[in-house]
Amino acid sequence: MKAVVTVMLKDGVLDPQGKAIGQALAGLGFAGVGEVRAGKVIELELAETDPTRARATAEAMARRLLANTVIESFRVQVEPA
């Protein structure tokens, strides 16, 4: 399976990068841009073939390493490789 872990700063945590991107887009003339948040995405190829177990593994990886749950939240998507 392929697992995609998306890690974003939690709501309410300052996102300096998102803020700067928003300002830059406005500077380029893109109108109607509201909040911008920047995060990370980690794509993993897993030998696991069962979607439920693949998801559980990816979530464990996110909690252990990929996300810093003090300030970040994550979501996991699982797809066939």
Add this chain to the structure above:
Amino acid sequence: MKAVVTVMLKDGVLDPQGKAIGQALAGLGFAGVGEVRAGKVIELELAETDPTRARATAEAMARRLLANTVIESFRVQVEPA
């Protein structure tokens, strides 16, 4: 609408961060992890309500600023806010 722009290094561009994550996961005892790729995700709140136009705008933003197409490729997802 909400647009999610995912930016990944192109195939053929070395991704030391992905590699380091893969090694760290192995070090933590996660078995069966194949290739790992690390990328960025930018979530944008757009005033635009038409999905097609929202996607076109987000793609323009990606080409202009969010991705460097010398090294990166991107994909855009659009969802209701």
Add this chain to the structure above:
Amino acid sequence: MKPGIVLFPGINRERDMAIALERAFGHAPRIVWHTETDLGELDLLVLPGGFSYGDYLRCGAMAAQTPVMGAVRAHAERGGYVLGVCNGFQILTEAGLLPGALLRNAGLRFISADCHLRVERTDTAFTAQWQQGAVFRAPMAHGDGNYFADTATLDRLEGENLVAFRYVTARGEVTPEANRNGSARSIAGIFSPNLRVLGLMPHPEDLVDKLLGGEDGAPLFASLAAA
């Protein structure tokens, strides 16, 4: 030659650069703000190091889109001189004025240390005061200095003799250990085809004073002042 320093929010090595330029040129460079579009009669535009826009998103990406960069591009197209150091080099690649891109250092850590650079050609306005093949020391201070370009581009750069500097050992040898950030073909700096635009990662401007460890970087500025 009249030098100017282009300043973006978050740039932080402009003072170092101004000191190095003033030493060589005998007068202070003009400071050009990122919103300006009239460069007057400047002959040399210097994009110094730092963290323009915090290096958020990608190093140099946001600075490359500012109004002043239109003027910098026009200046380069007219055959004007442009020097980009560190973040300045990143901005030049992001703006398409030089090919390739600067990726995260191979070791994924910021590197602040002296490196040795080999001068690959001396028939340019930037390098005339060095001997062919000369090796000089320069501090590097970057997290994203890993030069990347596709094979065709690298072959073209080498074929057209546009590599300005390579990371080498103190004896001038290209080795993997001397190439700490992992740059393709050990490339530390490149020229534009007309040899008027130079981008490089290390900081010659921080080694122009014996008291601070040497004058290894001074020939770059002396070359420009004499050009």
Add this chain to the structure above:
Amino acid sequence: MTQRPIDAALARDFGLSEEEYARALAIMGRPLTLAELGVFSVMWSEHCSYKSSRTWLSQLPTKAPWVIHGPGENAGVVEIGHGLACVFKMESHNHPSFIEPYQGAATGVGGILRDVFTMGARPIANLNALRFGDPRHPVTRRIVDGVVRGIGGYGNCVGVPTVGGEINFHPAYNGNPLVNAMTVGVAPVDRIFLSAAAGVGNPVVYVGSKTGRDGIHGATMASAEFGKDAEEKRPTVQVGDPFTEKLLIEACLELMQTDAIVAIQDMGAAGLTSSSVEMAGKGGVGIDLDLDAVPQRETGISAYEMLLSESQERMLMVLRPEKAEAARMIFEKWQLDFAVIGRITDTGRFVARHQGRVEADIPLAPLADQAPVYQRPIAEPAKPAELPPARAENRWGLAEALERLLGTPDLASRAWVWEQYDSTIGGQTVKRPGAADAAVVRIEGQTMALALTTDCTPRYCAADPEAGGRQAVAEAWRNLTATGARPLAVTDNLNFGNPEKPEVMGAFAAAIRGMAAACEALNFPVVSGNVSLYNETEGRPILPTPAIGAVGVIDDAAAAVGIALGPWLDLVLIGQTRGWLGQSLWLREIAGREEGAPPPVDLAAERAAGDFVRGLILNGTVRACHDVSDGGLLVAVAEMAMAGNVGVRLSAGPREIPGHAYWFGEDQGRYVLAVPDGPAVVRAAEAAGLAAVRIGHSGGADLTVPDGGTISIAKLRAAHEAFFPAFMGS
């Protein structure tokens, strides 16, 4: 935020004791609002009120003719000549760095930078003092990684060189690392900005980043020890934005070229509350805040949250009303928020309004005057016995012991760390990390330079806090001297455990006694500092760690010397050697014992040796100089040899001292000088009443020790450089 009644139980959760809450009620004469309870709890927290430490801090000498502002301002200010002043301070971010090492360390750097540029100084250097747990402890590596990245991430981006610091490892810091950050800035003496508000009707202006719900109750968190529920305290972590800080530095310094500012204060711990309360309190005026005008990052932030938020990169200023518009234009040019959020009043009260309601209305004088001060019970620490010489028998050859010592965590090369810090930015770094006992940074446009260092030896402080406090100050003074600089003044960061424990408070008091004696004897006043208490995890305190940051000046930067040895020089040891092995690294790392009394510091001898050495450096006699500290004489010589990449042949020490004690003892007040003519220097030192001996000379590629051993400098360097990359896995 809560439906709970505002009562003693809630006050306790906010960190106020029952007695403190009663006192607050008495001051107010009515029930408190939630916002008011928040204000009392943070202003009376240990972090803001110094309630346990205040009575002891007053023992520190704070005056000298060159001191312009001692403790009490955002940072200390000393005159350095040519119309310039050096502005500096050190501050801790220990608790946040345990919870989130990267952001904790990064925001620590950001906070101390603001304390310095608030006063009108351009920051020219950062230093740090770090203590980590046992390298074998499972979390240590992650904390080291995050802290080092965080310090670099913030300092490199903001464009201030990180030029020095120190690192120790000890199991006592396993659950409570210490991150102490120091910033040094330079300002014209006649343009120092202070925080006392003045001018009834003057606008109170907020600049910088918007306010979010970051770090609410960080100040009280920093004043509470970690229990098992540390995880739950996590949302108080703040994220730093060094890019915005850089803009804030430039905007503030630009505004400071004008005469618009009446008073200015950074928003640090307890944010808007402590900055506005302190500004008004110091100025003896009142302040009226309109919280609706505060720039906000999110919707629905309550008055309580707004007052206590510790969002970073914010400043509060009182401006001359006619200059406010010009000031606004400067901040807008730098793309920073600028908002008039209140006025100075003559009421002597702190008033905060929000959405048409008065959320807080507190008389300022009693809030300050009746702040709790505790004379905590102290238990005088027992003086450890001196280690009897027979108890430190040696089974190891000098070269073998040296090679092992150089590879231990406390002595191993820190290059892996400092290579992640930009140390050359600014183009003024004369002595980079590793090059000299203190960093040397020239002042732009001048020939003079500042010498900068941070020092403390926690194992000495644990064995004997008074001796440890003396030693920390003396070592800092010695490190400045060893570059040729004239030591000027000290900032400190007193990191200790729970002050409610008599033995912790006893150690605190003793350390201050030792520091005070050393500062007094060396004419080396304390001009700023910070206290960090409750550094404990599950009841186990850290080692007492009074970190000292110090500044000296050298009139001609070109005269500064480093530690790198050149070939064909004589090595001369200045200072008395008794072979003091108690609490030495040799004893701990080679013999496996942590015992005995730490080496005493004879302050008169310290001063005499230092003044002599400085004189020789400034008259050009000395090519390299290194003080003798951790690891003793042989380690000092090896460090000089490795830095210069040159060998040394050493002569035998005196017969009455066992070889290992002579070469690894940590007697204080000593320097190794590299000079062309050793005998002449020995004669000069003896004439000045100092112990001096030629111990060897440089040349070749090996270190040859008197017991017959030889080891190549390359091999020593390999041992020295191996630890960090191996430990950190890169």
